[in-house]
Each structure stands twice: as structure tokens, then as C-alpha cells.
Amino acid sequence: MSSISSATVPEACHIDVDHVSVVLGTGTQQVTALSDVTFQIQSNEFVSLLGPSGCGKSTLLRLVGDLLQPTSGTVRIAGQEPERARLQRQFGIVFQTPALFDWRTVRHNVELPLELLGTRRKECRRISGELLEMVGLTRFADHYPWQLSGGMQQRVSIARALALDPPLLLMDEPFSALDEFTKEKLQLELLEIKRSTGKTFLFVTHSIPEAVFLSDRIIVLSAHPGQVHSIHSVNLPSERHSELRETEAFYHMITTIRNCFYEERDESHVSAVL
Numbered sequence: 001m002s003s004i005s006s007a008t009v010p011e012a013c014h015i016d017v018d019h020v021s022v023v024l025g026t027g028t029q030q031v032t033a034l035s036d037v038t039f040q041i042q043s044n045e046f047v048s049l050l051g052p053s054g055c056g057k058s059t060l061l062r063l064v065g066d067l068l069q070p071t072s073g074t075v076r077i078a079g080q081e082p083e084r085a086r087l088q089r090q091f092g093i094v095f096q097t098p099a100l101f102d103w104r105t106v107r108h109n110v111e112l113p114l115e116l117l118g119t120r121r122k123e124c125r126r127i128s129g130e131l132l133e134m135v136g137l138t139r140f141a142d143h144y145p146w147q148l149s150g151g152m153q154q155r156v157s158i159a160r161a162l163a164l165d166p167p168l169l170l171m172d173e174p175f176s177a178l179d180e181f182t183k184e185k186l187q188l189e190l191l192e193i194k195r196s197t198g199k200t201f202l203f204v205t206h207s208i209p210e211a212v213f214l215s216d217r218i219i220v221l222s223a224h225p226g227q228v229h230s231i232h233s234v235n236l237p238s239e240r241h242s243e244l245r246e247t248e249a250f251y252h253m254i255t256t257i258r259n260c261f262y263e264e265r266d267e268s269h270v271s272a273v274l
């Protein structure tokens, strides 16, 4: 897999979010979606953004993915503004819904970003072949998206996001619409992609076990306005297997994170009473 092996990956980038605030809407509809958010993500890290609905997880991901501008503060990807990073194909994005083109085969969906760049057909075919193998869909290359299950469609969208070999993958609740079995399988596959490619991941989820299983670090956000509540290193073995989910260390980490949310709820209850 020459195009996607760690040896040929462009230097993995880091993310620097510095005192970012975002105000959305106008007039009485105005919402402070994020308030003074600061954090850094190192190269090759898998970092999850975790928090209750409406705390600004997607807004943060959209800032990094150049889909939204901050009201104040700065976002940098390997020292560059998100727009420049996008133009340099520094990141790929995977959304909650796969958003595939129904009239294109699986292979042609994966090849689309390469075609748009004018990549030669033979090279497109080689890269899509490698990526489909990586996500276990070689047999389905000539199928259409509507012939696939939801989990298979999401695999296609992951392969498509990897087509240009970006050092950073931005993922917005990519597995939340999937059943537990498929979700756990795809989580393992994602870790294998991280292991074999050395890419950096920024992953949005509202699932504590998912964040703990996948991440090197977890950024917990609190809501209204969205702020960084706490940042946790996940001190679990870097080699993650299904059995890890049954260990005391895994449960302990889940409890630590879960307590953050109760803490926050209790604090807001106290301030409401006062």
C-alpha cells in the first residue's frame, strides 16, 4: 500500500485552537456556540471531542475543516489557516451520514476526489483498490451505495476521505447511526487505519465508551456556551483490542469521564439555585 503507508504519509500535522469564540445566528436568535476555547492536538494523536448535545462539538470540527469562521480567536493546522490547509489537502472529513453519490459505484465514489484533481485513471484505480482493501470492501467495488448497508456506506466515505492521503482526518459522529456490532467493528478498523498510516484524528462523539476506546486524549466540552470543561489523557494500552472493553481500566476511565458530566450538572444546578 505505497500511497497510504506510514513511510509515505506527509508529515502529520497538529491543530492549534487558540481562544476561539463563535457566535451564530442574529438578533434574538443569537447563540454563543463556543466561548474562549483553547487546545492543541499533536501529530499522530487521536483526540475526541465529547460533550452533551449543543455544546459545540460540530461547530469546532467545522472551524477546523474550514466550513465556518471563528468570531474571534484563531485556528491553525500545521501552522496554516484552515483555508490554506484545505487547499493543500491537509485534511479529509467524514460526516455522520456518508453522503455518497448514488449514481457512482463504490469505486467511483472513492475515486471522485482524485478525479477532481485530474489524477490519471490508472493511478485512481490503484489508490481506490488499496483503500477499498483497507476498509474491507474490495468485493463491493462495483456495487452502488444503495446496495450496501449503512456500515459499508460509512466505510466507503472513510475510504473517500483518505483518497488524497491527508495527514488529518476530521470525523463528525461517523458511527452514531450504526448498530452496536457494526460500530465496534468500525472502531477497530479505524484504530487499524491509525496504526498503519500514522494519521492524526479529530473525532466528534457523544458516546463516552467510544471516546475512551478510540482516543489518546479526550476533550470534554460543557454547554451553553460551549467551553473546554477538561482534557483527559487516556492511559490505556496503545494497542486496543475488543477485550479492552471488559477491563477494569476501561471502566475506570469511563467513570472518570462520566463524573465530569455529573459534576457539571451539579455545578449548573447550584448556580441556578443561587
Ligand SMILES: Nc1ncnc2c1ncn2[C@@H]1O[C@H](COP(=O)(O)OP(=O)(O)OP(=O)(O)O)[C@@H](O)[C@H]1O
Residues within 6 Å of the ligand: 024, 025, 029, 031, 032, 033, 051, 052, 053, 054, 055, 056, 057, 058, 059, 060, 206, 226
Ligand atoms: N446555523 C446556526 N445558527 C444558530 N445557531 C446554531 C447554528 N448551528 C448551531 N447552532 C447552535 O450552536 C450550538 C452548538 O451547536 P453544535 O451543532 O456545534 O453542537 P453539538 O455539540 O455538535 O450538538 P449535537 O451533539 O447535538 O450534534 C447549539 O446551541 C446550536 O443550537
